[in-house]
Each structure stands twice: as C-alpha cells, then as structure tokens.
C-alpha cells in the first residue's frame with residue numbers, strides 16, 4: 001500500500017515525489033490577446049512554493065479562440081506566445097507542470113459566445129439562469145479539425161517545456177458532450193454507442209500522442225458520470241477507461257458532473273440516492289475509482305473532488321487510488337500540500353456559496369478571486385464575501401466579454417476564412 005509520501009513514476013517516465021497533485025483550476029489571467037502573463041508566473045511560483053515538488057495541472061487552456069470558457073483563458077492556438085508559456089513553466093521550478101487542454105462546446109456563456117457549438121443541437125442551451133445560448137451542431141469536418149487542434153496545442157505546450165497535457169473530457173465541456181448520449185445525438189461516426197461517442201476523445205488523445213515526443217505525459221480528466229438521467233453513466237465511464245488504457249494514456253483523473261449538475265463541487269442531491277456509494281462528505285467519486293481500479297490496469301488513477309483530510313487520502317491510496325487531486329483547498333491555502341506531505345492531518349473547508357440559485361457561481365468565483373489575488377502577488381483572503389466575489393466576477397466577464405465582442409468577431413472571421 002502506497003503512502004502519501006511515496007514517489008510514483010507515471011508510464012511516461014515522469015517522476016512525482018508524492019501523491020498529491022494540484023487539480024486544474026481556471027486562472028482567467030491571460031491578457032486581452034489571450035496570452036500567458038506575469039500573473040500566471042506569480043501564481044505558479046506561489047503554488048510551486050507550497051507543492052513540495054508535486055504535480056501542478058494548469059487551469060484549462062483553450063484549443064480554439066472562437067469558443068472560450070472564460071474571457072481571459074490562455075489559448076494554445078497558432079498565436080500562442082510559447083516563450084511566455086515557458087516562463088510560466090520556469091516559475092514552477094521543480095514542480096512538474098501539465099497543461100489542461102479544453103474546448104467548452106455549449107458551456108460558453110453569452111458574454112463570450114452568442115453561438116456555441118456542440119455535438120448536436122437537440123439538447124439545446126445549458127440551463128442556467130439564461131446565461132447560455134443555444135448551440136449549433138458541429139459539422140463532421142469541424143470535429144476533425146478540433147480533434148487535430150488538441151494535438152497542435154499539445155505540441156506548443158511541449159515546445160514551451162511543459163511536462164505534458166491533460167485532455168479535458170469531464171465537467172460537461174465539448175469532449176464530455178460527445179460522451180453524453182443526452183447531448184450527443186449524432187448518427188455519424190462521432191455518435192451512437194459508447195465507442196462512437198468516445199471517438200472524439202480517443203482521436204484527441206491520438207492527435208496529442210502523434211504531435212509530441214515519447215516521454216511527454218498524456219493525461220485525461222474523465223467524469224464518473226454526468227449525474228443526469230439519459231446522460232453519461234458509470235457503466236459508460238468504465239468502458240471509456242478501458243478505451244483509454246488501450247490508448248496508453250499516462251494518467252486518468254476522475255471527477256464528475258456538469259454546469260447543470262455540479263457534482264464536481266459535491267452539489268448534486270442525487271449523489272446520496274444514486275446507489276453509487278458516492279459521498280457528498282469527502283471524496284465524492286471514490287466508489288467509482290474503486291470500481292474501475294482493475295479496469296484501469298497499469299494506468300495511474302487520480303481522484304479529485306472533496307478530498308480534504310490526510311486520513312481520507314490514506315484510505316483512498318489503500319483502495320488503489322494513485323494520486324489525490326486538490327482544487328479548492330489550494331486556492332485558499334497554497335501551502336496545504338507541503339503541510340499534508342509533512343504529516344499535517346488536513347482540514348475541511350467551509351462552503352462559500354451564495355444562499356441563492358447562483359450557488360455554483362458564488363462558490364467557484366470566490367475561489368477564482370483568490371487565484372486572482374495570488375496572480376497579483378497577494379495571499380488569499382479568507383474574509384472575502386461570496387456576494388462581492390460573485391458580483392465582481394460576473395461584472396468583469398460581462399464587461400470584458402461583451403466589450404471585446406467586435407474585436408473577437410474580427411479574429412474569428414479571419415480564422416473562418418482560412
């Protein structure tokens with residue numbers, strides 16, 4: 001049985017000194033041209049200081065500037081300033097850095113896109129306070145181009161000296177939409193049974209492998225389930241784990257949920273009654289990790305979501321989980337990893353949600369504001385009021401998103417004309 005302080009070598013050869021990783025958290029700190037900034041450098045220097053050499057997975061970088069998850073995502077397209085991304089890598093010093101690559105699909109808000117894309121149009125807009133517009137279905141040749149873009153973005157990350165990439169196929173973004181029979185109603189080769197719905201993910205992984213050298217780590221973040229009727233289930237997810245093993249990925253990080261069913265934050269009532277053994281208390285997706293441990297064979301499994309105490313971490317390692325992902329704890333307490341590795345018992349976090357339907361917005365924006373503070377060279381502020389964080393966030397996204405629509409439309413027209 002592994003201890004929290006045991007090193008692990010991923011199949012790629014990447015050596016991690018202990019079993020805690022920083023889970024991806026969107027930084028929203030790029031400049032107006034969607035390039036890495038000094039704020040990213042400060043942030044990753046700070047995270048590395050408290051990581052005891054552990055793995056840092058970046059927040060999601062977009063593969064296409066036409067569709068963003070946040071107004072200030074880094075975009076790893078042909079315009080990426082590789083030298084700037086290299087400076088972010090260097091700021092992390094002895095902590096390995098893996099960039100998460102993503103396309104939001106229909107989960108891009110109206111400030112950022114009036115016309116999202118998705119595998120199919122039938123499921124309509126993401127239902128969340130009218131913040132999302134109805135998507136159009138991608139054409140087959142567009143899917144092929146997007147899959148290739150994952151590979152091209154990965155090659156740029158490798159050029160920047162990063163240790164690997166993580167393909168984001170969780171939380172309801174584009175590749176997760178392909179996996180979901182609720183959102184993906186396609187009847188061509190990109191839909192249908194699990195293998196058809198997983199094809200976009202599998203082809204993206206292949207594109208990344210083909211575009212990078214051996215030894216470059218290729219990870220995937222996968223949902224255990226979408227936690228909705230007619231959506232991606234644990235049975236589907238288990239099959240996808242099998243497909244990823246065949247592709248020889250180096251790490252699978254397990255999470256769950258979507259914007260509409262934010263199980264990733266422990267926010268889904270069904271979790272208790274789902275019969276999956278998923279617990280809202282700690283380690284939301286532990287039962288699924290146990291279930292797929294054998295299926296994942298030699299591929300290391302990371303589990304993220306609600307894990308807080310050393311005791312729970314040790315129990316998970318005993319159950320066969322290889323790495324523990326921490327998100328929110330590191331947004332408010334960037335030294336938590338180093339302390340846990342040194343023997344600290346860890347601590348639970350209070351919730352920072354707003355007492356309204358905007359619960360998700362309230363919590364994630366509270367943490368995002370703390371990340372922004374570290375980008376500015378400040379320490380996190382536990383006294384920050386959730387309502388202030390949420391208002392500032394929504395205001396900022398609206399002003400930047402809407403204010404830059406014309407400029408973005410020109411960039412998009414130039415891309416479309418190619």
Ligand SMILES: Cc1cc2nc3c(=O)[nH]c(=O)nc-3n(C[C@H](O)[C@H](O)[C@H](O)COP(=O)(O)O)c2cc1C
Nearest residue numbers: 023024025026059060264305306326327328367368
């Ligand atoms: C501010 C914030 C931003 C996030 N951005 C991402 C992201 O870019 N990609 C991703 O896969 N997950 C993202 N997540 C989810 C985390 O990786 C993680 O799955 C979730 O926070 C649950 O883990 P925790 O309970 O340790 O926080 C984000 C979470 C927070 C709080």
